[in-house]
Structures are given as C-alpha cells and as structure tokens.
Amino acid sequence: MTKVKSLADLKAMREKLQSTLDVREKAENPESLVQIKVAMATCGIAAGAKQVMEHMMNKASELGIAAVFTQTGCMGYCHAEPTLEVRVPGKDPIVFGHVDNNRADEILTKYVQNGELVEGIIPVNYETIDK
Amino acid sequence: MHVLICGGTGCKSSNSLQIIENFHNILKEKGLQDEVQVIKTGCFGFCEKGPIVKIMPDNTFYTQVKPEDVRRIVEEHLVKGRKVPELLYMNPENKEHVSDSKHMDFYKKQIRIALRNCGFVDPENIEESIARGGYEALAKCLSEMTPEQVIAEMKASGLRGRGGAGFPTGLKWELCAKNKADQKYVICNADEGDPGAFMDRSILEGDPNSIVEAMAICGYAIGATKGLVYIRAEYPLAIDRLKIAINQAREYGLLGENILGSDFSFDIELRYGAGAFVCGEETALIHCMVGQRGVPTL
Numbered sequence: 001m002t003k004v005k006s007l008a009d010l011k012a013m014r015e016k017l018q019s020t021l022d023v024r025e026k027a028e029n030p031e032s033l034v035q036i037k038v039a040m041a042t043c044g045i046a047a048g049a050k051q052v053m054e055h056m057m058n059k060a061s062e063l064g065i066a067a068v069f070t071q072t073g074c075m076g077y078c079h080a081e082p083t084l085e086v087r088v089p090g091k092d093p094i095v096f097g098h099v100d101n102n103r104a105d106e107i108l109t110k111y112v113q114n115g116e117l118v119e120g121i122i123p124v125n126y127e128t129i130d131k
Numbered sequence: 132m133h134v135l136i137c138g139g140t141g142c143k144s145s146n147s148l149q150i151i152e153n154f155h156n157i158l159k160e161k162g163l164q165d166e167v168q169v170i171k172t173g174c175f176g177f178c179e180k181g182p183i184v185k186i187m188p189d190n191t192f193y194t195q196v197k198p199e200d201v202r203r204i205v206e207e208h209l210v211k212g213r214k215v216p217e218l219l220y221m222n223p224e225n226k227e228h229v230s231d232s233k234h235m236d237f238y239k240k241q242i243r244i245a246l247r248n249c250g251f252v253d254p255e256n257i258e259e260s261i262a263r264g265g266y267e268a269l270a271k272c273l274s275e276m277t278p279e280q281v282i283a284e285m286k287a288s289g290l291r292g293r294g295g296a297g298f299p300t301g302l303k304w305e306l307c308a309k310n311k312a313d314q315k316y317v318i319c320n321a322d323e324g325d326p327g328a329f330m331d332r333s334i335l336e337g338d339p340n341s342i343v344e345a346m347a348i349c350g351y352a353i354g355a356t357k358g359l360v361y362i363r364a365e366y367p368l369a370i371d372r373l374k375i376a377i378n379q380a381r382e383y384g385l386l387g388e389n390i391l392g393s394d395f396s397f398d399i400e401l402r403y404g405a406g407a408f409v410c411g412e413e414t415a416l417i418h419c420m421v422g423q424r425g426v427p428t429l
Binding site for chain 2: 003004005006007009010011013014017018020021023024026027030038039040041042045068069070071072073
C-alpha cells in the first residue's frame with residue numbers, strides 16, 4: 001500500500017472510492033433522485049427486464065444521472081414487459097412498457113433529462129398508499 | 132444491490148455471522164455474487180430486534196432474521212424483487228409491517244451525527260471510511276491549520292464533552308496545549324460502565340476510524356505524539372475493530388511517522404481495563420493505566 005501523502009491525495013482517493021458506496025449513499029435520500037422501478041417478476045425476467053435494467057444502469061451513470069434502480073414484482077402489465085416505472089422528483093410516476101435498450105436510452109435522454117414524453121407510456125391505473 | 136448485515140455484538144450473538152456466510156453461499160449458488168455485495172456493518176441501533184438485515188437501495192429492514200431465512204430473502208427479494216413480509220419490521224402500534232427503514236418511527240426523528248457511519252460502512256475496511264470523507268479533517272488540520280487554529284475552531288464549534296459534565300472540548304485542548312511536558316498523551320476514554328449504555332461500544336464497533344482520526348487531530352492540537360485508548364476488556368469486538376482500524380490507518384500513512392507527508396507523527400496504543408465503574412473517571416483511569424489502583428485523586 002502506498003501511503004497517502006496529502007489532502008489532495010486523500011480527496012482523489014475518496015473520489016475514486018465513492019462509487020463503491022453509491023448504492024448506499026443514494027438510498028439515504030431517494031426522494032430527491034430519479035427512481036426507476038423495474039418489474040422483475042417471471043414475466044419481466046422472461047422478456048429481458050434484467051438485461052434492460054443493467055443496460056439502463058450503465059447508461060444512467062454514463063450520462064451522469066443520479067438514479068436509484070430498484071426491482072419490483074409484477075405490476076400487472078404482463079402484456080407489455082419489460083415495464084418500468086420512472087419517478088422524477090416532483091412529478092407523478094410514469095410507467096413505460098415494451099422497454100428495450102433503445103427505449104431505455106430514450107427514456108433517460110428525452111424524458112428524464114428533457115421532460116419530453118416518449119413512446120410506450122402505459123396509463124397508470126394504480127395508486128400507492130405508501131406516502 | 133447491497134446487503135448490509137449487522138455485525139455488532141448484539142446481532143453477532145444471535146448468529147448474524149452465520150447469516151453472512153449463508154448470503155455468500157447462496158448468492159454464489161445463484162451466480163449473483165458480483166451483482167449483490169454483502170457487507171458486515173456496525174450497529175443499526177435496533178439490537179432488540181436483531182439480527183438485522185438491511186437491503187439497499189430500497190432500505191428494506193428485516194428484523195430477527197434467522198440463518199435459514201436467507202434463502203427466502205435471496206430467492207424472493209434479490210431475484211424476484213418481492214419483499215419477504217413476515218421478516219419486515221412490525222409497527223407495534225398497528226401491527227403492520229413497515230416496508231423500509233425510512234418509514235419506521237424509530238428512525239424518522241433521528242439525525243445521526245457521531246454515529247453517521249455506523250450501520251452504513253464496513254468498519255473493517257478503511258476505504259469505506261475514506262469514501263465517506265474520513266481523515267479529511269485530519270488532512271485539513273495538518274496542511275492548512277496551525278494547532279492554535281484547530282483549538283480556536285474547536286472552541287468556536289461549541290463542542291462539549293458528552294459524559295455529563297459537558298466540559299467545553301476547545302477549552303480542555305487549550306489547557307493541555309499550554310501545559311509543558313516532555314511527552315504528552317491523548318487519552319480516549321472508552322470505558323463505559325453505566326447499565327445499558329453502549330454508545331462507546333457502538334461507535335468503536337461501527338466506525339472505529341472516526342476515533343482514530345479524532346485522536347490524531349487532538350494530538351496535533353495539543354502537541355502529543357502518543358495516544359492511548361482505555362477500553363474495557365469486556366469489549367472484545369470493539370477492541371478487534373479498533374486494532375484493525377489502527378493498523379489500516381498506519382498502512383495508509385494516516386497514523387504513525389509523518390502523517391500525510393507532514394512533520395506530525397502520532398500513534399495509538401490500547402490499554403485494557405477490567406471493567407471497574409470508577410475507572411471511567413479521569414484520574415482513576417489514569418492511575419489504572421500507569422499500573423496503580425484505580426481510585427480517583429481526592
């Protein structure tokens with residue numbers, strides 16, 4: 001182990017290490033971040049939700065979007081898997097269906113970054129009591 | 132995803148280490164070992180309902196988890212994204228399960244200052260502390276401030292002792308700094324004897340690096356090059372973790388000779404107490420550490 005020699009070194013080290021705690025740091029304060037819930041029930045997994053989620057996570061960090069990804073159970077839209085719910089702070093959640101890698105990119109660049117709506121929106125017919 | 136499992140004394144005594152092992156094994160079996168990180172943390176402060184398993188980023192808070200529950204948590208929650216309701220914390224008032232720690236009354240009003248890293252980082256890995264800004268205050272003191280400025284800052288902060296007397300910390304440091312001596316020592320009083328009081332233990336077990344850093348800052352301010360931690364021998368886990376932190380800090384050049392490339396050197400040793408209540412008192416503690424009877428100076 002090379003020794004840390006200065007404050008600048010220590011800060012550089014912190015920057016490098018910070019990503020290892022990313023998942024935990026974001027969880028401290030999820031309301032202020034973009035929350036993306038991916039439906040990962042049998043139907044979602046079979047339709048490739050896991051690959052899309054991985055792709056989207058990479059893309060989000062590439063674009064510098066602070067987003068929390070969680071998996072959830074079946075949202076009831078098995079006909080439109082993979083589905084995911086995107087909650088931008090201060091806005092109502094929107095559910096997107098038939099999300100493949102391209103649409104995932106679109107959701108991030110168009111909807112999350114610029115507020116434009118993209119194809120594949122499923123009208124939300126549920127409410128969460130968890131407020 | 133990160134799985135945080137409490138490795139504090141309370142949860143450890145109710146088998147949390149077996150839970151950790153089961154997580155490793157089952158995740159491996161499912162091929163998820165690279166996607167899910169398993170971290171042994173310090174105390175979550177909820178020992179009553181231990182062992183605690185917390186899943187991040189959704190803050191799911193599982194209580195009284197048994198080693199045989201691990202398979203269900205992995206198969207249901209980590210693979211399929213469905214929480215295991217029976218293991219969630221139950222609100223004692225309405226008997227409802229609470230989905231995550233953000234909605235638990237116990238945590239709602241908490242603002243953690245001293246214990247900010249406890250239950251969040253792996254206390255046996257200094258890199259997690261550094262990732263949270265650990266040792267930056269020490270680095271700042273050594274590179275940008277004189278000892279007098281450090282003391283002035285302490286006074287301005289209004290920080291006081293937490294032992295009951297509430298003695299102003301800045302004033303204490305100033306008095307020590309003015310005192311002339313060949314060798315000065317920083318003593319960390321980690322003797323804790325009041326029934327049911329475990330705050331020293333929590334911080335030593337959950338975030339030992341903050342103690343190491345704080346002692347070094349104090350040493351710089353008062354002109355001491357040696358630090359001693361008086362800790363009771365009944366705290367084996369706290370002792371282990373503190374030793375690990377001290378060794379790792381030495382390796383990284385954050386403790387020992389010429390800390391962070393400066394002229395300042397500081398090192399820490401442990402002294403064990405036998406658990407006498409009175410040895411938490413300053414003068415009795417010092418008597419005990421030099422090998423005399425642990426009685427206060429009258």
